[in-house]
Amino acid sequence: xxxxxxxxxxxxxxxxxxxxxxxxxxxxxxxxxxxxxxxxxxxxxxxxxxxxxxxxxxxxxxxxxxxxxxxxxxxxxxxxxxxxxxxxxxxxxxxxxxxxxxxxxxxxxxxxxxxxxxxxxxxxxxxxxxxxxxxxxxxxxxxxxxxxxxxxxxxxxxxxxxxxxxxxxxxxxxxxxxxxxxxxxxxxxxxxxxxxxxxxxxxxxxxxxxxxxxxxxxxxxxxxxxxxxxxxxxxxxxxxxxxxxxxxxxxxxxxxxxxxxxxxxxxxxxxxxxxxxxxxxxxxxxxxxxxxxxxxxxxxxxxxxxxxxxxxxxxxxxxxxxxxxxxxxxxxxxxxxxxxxxxxxxxxxxxxxxxxxxxxxxxxxxxxxxxxxxxxxxxxxxxxxxxxxxxxxxxxxxxxxxxxxxxxxxxxxxxxx
Numbered sequence: 396x397x398x399x400x401x402x403x404x405x406x407x408x409x410x411x412x413x414x415x416x417x418x419x420x421x422x423x424x425x426x427x428x429x430x431x432x433x434x435x436x437x438x439x440x441x442x443x444x445x446x447x448x449x450x451x452x453x454x455x456x457x458x459x460x461x462x463x464x465x466x467x468x469x470x471x472x473x474x475x476x477x478x479x480x481x482x483x484x485x486x487x488x489x490x491x492x493x494x495x496x497x498x499x500x501x502x503x504x505x506x507x508x509x510x511x512x513x514x515x516x517x518x519x520x521x522x523x524x525x526x527x528x529x530x531x532x533x534x535x536x537x538x539x540x541x542x543x544x545x546x547x548x549x550x551x552x553x554x555x556x557x558x559x560x561x562x563x564x565x566x567x568x569x570x571x572x573x574x575x576x577x578x579x580x581x582x583x584x585x586x587x588x589x590x591x592x593x594x595x596x597x598x599x600x601x602x603x604x605x606x607x608x609x610x611x612x613x614x615x616x617x618x619x620x621x622x623x624x625x626x627x628x629x630x631x632x633x634x635x636x637x638x639x640x641x642x643x644x645x646x647x648x649x650x651x652x653x654x655x656x657x658x659x660x661x662x663x664x665x666x667x668x669x670x671x672x673x674x675x676x677x678x679x680x681x682x683x684x685x686x687x688x689x690x691x692x693x694x695x696x697x698x699x700x701x702x703x704x705x706x707x708x709x710x711x712x713x714x715x716x717x718x719x720x721x722x723x724x725x726x727x728x729x730x731x732x733x734x735x736x737x738x739x740x741x742x743x744x745x746x747x748x749x750x751x752x753x754x755x756x757x758x759x760x761x762x763x764x765x766x767x768x769x770x771x772x773x774x775x776x777x778x779x780x781x782x783x784x785x786x787x788x789x790x791x792x793x794x795x796x797x798x799x800x801x802x803x804x805x806x807x808x809x810x811x812x
Contacts, residue, residue: 457786460504465779467520472775473699477707478518479714486513486522487778494763496785496793505760505785507778514746517717520692526745530723531674533738534598534618537729538663540736541595541620548595549624552663552671553617553634557642557650561610565603565716569613571646573601576615578641580726585637592630593622596728600672601720605709606688616671618663620729631660673722760785761793770800 471486478484491509498505513519516526538550557572576599579585588594597620603613621627635658643651651657689697691713697706725733725741733741743751763771771777777800784792 461783467524468779470520470695470699474695477698477710479711480718483513483515483519485511486519487511489765489768494768495759496761496781498758498760498785503786505782512749514749516722516745517691518714520695522749526748527674529748531669533733533741534669536736536738537733541732545622548620548622550663551619551621551627551660552668553619554614554659555617555638556614556652556657557646558652559610559612559650561608563610565611565613565712568611568646569603569716571650572613572615575641575645578644579637588630588633592627595620595622596726596732598729599724601722602673604688604690605694608687612688618668634658761790767797770804773804774800
């Protein structure tokens, strides 16, 4: 029998000296028995993942999803020491008595239930991916519904920017851009313009990029739904002039953009509006910036992989400036269109979207005890491998991964590096 030295730290599964590696007293789960799982009892790939093993296209889609999830989990783990908010730093920790692995019937994917989700669409790559995926489905449904209802109408992607420079404080410019848009949408002139252009509603998304030459660049992307595209294009000059006036009143003359550089409108086609709104996070890196600038997720990637002091300072300033801010807002008319299109959760906050149960969750595939989850959290990459094992091989695959993880944890405890 191997005895642990009195000076050695307790193993990761142990809270007291009388607790077994699984957290249970007197009994051991069947997965701890170190015998190979019979091939006949292991679920097939087709049953576990919901797709045929011979389908290269589906296998490629699953592998792409797995790679993106691994990147997001790695980035979340690496960014925790730099988190400004305690809730973001604690994202992914256990808050329930047990952690459950859920199997989703429609997509064949797996996810955890019973963990804290910080709900930060700005600074958490894991929560942002889930929120953006749901928001993207909402907007896609609304656009599809509107085009079917108004075949002669159109959906335009309006981009509003301000003049910016090195040394601008992000929080101040961000607030100024938001106030300028509020002033633009207020008053009788705006109502007359809406009637003249037959605008039925809009969805506004806030975005920011950063460059070491020109500093922070906050701007707005707005989906505008109109029944008269010709009138909208003819009256775009009035909107550009009004945006200049509102920026001057909110931020001052220094931030007023040139007439048609600060206001640009293009018809939204082929789903490109999803990426422009910042809702495309499938790869884990998010939308890339241009002209030497970096998007927030590119900054986060550099902080997580390199940790340079100037990148950390930029990331910290970004976290403080976006705290409590909404990424996506809907006009009242757009919310009504969302209800008609079946996107009833358009009124919900990002936190509510994460807390609501998944409709396509088929069943609980596996339940992890607190001791088992401590082992999972102690090993980088293991949370993702458990989900992949659940998708490909079902409960048997999860048991095999846990058995191997316990052996690795025991070796690290007996023979520390």
